[in-house]
Amino acid sequence: MPVLGTDFLTGLRRGDKKHRLCMSMLDLAEAWKVKKLAVCGSAFIEIGVGMSGSLVMRDIIEVLRNLRALTIPITEIPLSLIVISGLELEEGLSVSNLFHCLHVATALKYDAVIVSDDRFYEQIPSITRLSLKDFEETYVDKLRA
Numbered sequence: 425m426p427v428l429g430t431d432f433l434t435g436l437r438r439g440d441k442k443h444r445l446c447m448s449m450l451d452l453a454e455a456w457k458v459k460k461l462a463v464c465g466s467a468f469i470e471i472g473v474g475m476s477g478s479l480v481m482r483d484i485i486e487v488l489r490n491l492r493a494l495t496i497p498i499t500e501i502p503l504s505l506i507v508i509s510g511l512e513l514e515e516g517l518s519v520s521n522l523f524h525c526l527h528v529a530t531a532l533k534y535d536a537v538i539v540s541d542d543r544f545y546e547q548i549p550s551i552t553r554l555s556l557k558d559f560e561e562t563y564v565d566k567l568r569a
Contacts (some may be wrong), residue, residue, distance in 0.1 A: 538553055
């Protein structure tokens with residue numbers, strides 16, 4: 425089950441440079457063409473925390489509700505054990521990034537594939553990173569075949 429990171433969620437916003445690509449991925453999920461797809465629960469938290477300095481609380485809540493409504497056809501992975509695993513991962517890295525480590529921990533609970541354009545994930549040998557574009561091309565090509 426490929427796990428979608430934060431850049432997928434932010435790409436769902438109109439005006440984002442990855443909006444078309446992310447909407448195409450969402451269309452595949454809505455049409456049940458990609459049945460096993462998940463989004464990190466930690467990605468929603470990352471967005472909420474990241475916006476806290478630039479938006480008022482009501483706007484943050486609205487953005488998160490809109491993102492959650494858009495992603496209904498995609499499984500959201502809960503955080504319970506992910507937090508512990510993410511902290512353990514972060515402890516062993518030379519670069520500290522809790523949210524990225526939470527996303528890695530989530531991917532490791534499934535098939536160790538994370539869909540993200542962030543090259544941070546390439547330093548984690550136990551997971552495979554697919555770019556948003558690679559993911560779309562892989563699944564669209566499979567559907568056309």
